[in-house]
Amino acid sequence: MTAAVVAPGAYLAVGAALFAIGAFGVLTRRNPLVMFMSVELMLNAVNLTFVTFARSLNDVGGQVIVFFVLVVAAAEVVVGLGIIVALLRRRPGATADDVAELRG
Amino acid sequence: MGKLTMLAEISGLGVEHVVFILASLATLLSAVGVVTSRSPVHSALSLVATLFGVAVLFVAQDAHFLAAVQVIVYAGAIVVLFLFVIMLLGVDRLEDIETEPLVAQRPLALLAGAAFAVLAGLVYALTDRDFGGIVTGAPSQAGVLARSGSQNVTNLATSVFTDYLYAFEITSVLLIIAVVGAVVLARRTPEPDETSP
Numbered sequence: 001m002t003a004a005v006v007a008p009g010a011y012l013a014v015g016a017a018l019f020a021i022g023a024f025g026v027l028t029r030r031n032p033l034v035m036f037m038s039v040e041l042m043l044n045a046v047n048l049t050f051v052t053f054a055r056s057l058n059d060v061g062g063q064v065i066v067f068f069v070l071v072v073a074a075a076e077v078v079v080g081l082g083i084i085v086a087l088l089r090r091r092p093g094a095t096a097d098d099v100a101e102l103r104g
Numbered sequence: 105m106g107k108l109t110m111l112a113e114i115s116g117l118g119v120e121h122v123v124f125i126l127a128s129l130a131t132l133l134s135a136v137g138v139v140t141s142r143s144p145v146h147s148a149l150s151l152v153a154t155l156f157g158v159a160v161l162f163v164a165q166d167a168h169f170l171a172a173v174q175v176i177v178y179a180g181a182i183v184v185l186f187l188f189v190i191m192l193l194g195v196d197r198l199e200d201i202e203t204e205p206l207v208a209q210r211p212l213a214l215l216a217g218a219a220f221a222v223l224a225g226l227v228y229a230l231t232d233r234d235f236g237g238i239v240t241g242a243p244s245q246a247g248v249l250a251r252s253g254s255q256n257v258t259n260l261a262t263s264v265f266t267d268y269l270y271a272f273e274i275t276s277v278l279l280i281i282a283v284v285g286a287v288v289l290a291r292r293t294p295e296p297d298e299t300s301p
Contacts, residue, residue, distance in 0.1 A: 006121055006164070010124065012224065017221055018154075018158075020217035021139055024213050024214060024216070025139030027216055028213045031144055034139070037151050040151065041135055041154065044154065054167070055166055063169075063170055063260055064267075067264060071279065074181065075279055075282035077182045085290045089193070
């Protein structure tokens with residue numbers, strides 16, 4: 001019995017929807033931490049797309065890219081949360097709009 | 105047992121279809137939960153659910169190593185880091201998500217998000233469904249994808265440590281830079297009367 005396989009387009013559609021939800025979150029929320037989490041959603045959508053193409057093009061390079069995206073995302077979260085900690089320590093109730101008032 | 109097999113044969117649904125539908129539903133519903141929760145802690149927990157859903161989708165696509173790394177690194181370290189920061193700073197106060205700083209911000213954001221999704225759908229629909237035709241047709245640079253679990257790790261490791269060794273070393277430097285940067289950023293500047301004599 002041949003196994004039924006899900007078309008790659010379905011995975012791409014899920015990735016696109018995930019990306020759209022993340023974009024909506026970045027554009028709408030003002031809490032810097034939740035904005036950051038929405039960026040992580042977008043990164044996950046991209047990872048899913050890469051893995052889908054790795055499978056359909058039969059190229060492990062897609063998975064290598066995802067490997068590096070994971071590493072860079074981890075580094076980005078570390079630095080970004082450091083910035084948020086430095087910011088919110090000075091002004092506890094800060095939102096993304098208040099960051100515009102930073103002065104050198 | 106016999107009835108399920110007959111049902112599967114009639115409807116054309118395989119195991120992968122069922123796994124895909126369940127995991128996609130969980131992922132997308134949790135993602136909506138991330139962006140609409142009032143409390144950042146609820147958003148972080150929904151993010152964990154989303155990451156697990158994406159890991160299941162990875163497994164369904166023969167990316168076993170990446171699924172494991174996703175759970176360990178993303179759900180196990182990054183989200184925990186988020187929760188640490190939330191608890192450290194006490195920002196788990198409920199956000200006021202009713203007021204809009206810009207006029208019509210939320211409908212415009214919905215529009216932008218929908219536009220992204222439609223764009224991706226158009227790219228898929230207008231290009232050749234047989235993916236061999238979209239890209240340049242050049243042979244795969246990084247080697248053939250392997251289906252079974254242990255071969256997947258072997259192929260991925262061979263690729264990373266031979267073809268992409270330079271990128272690998274650069275990312276290790278990047279991680280060190282990130283750690284140093286975080287320590288410097290989160291350091292408390294000493295008060296004038298705290299300086300050592």
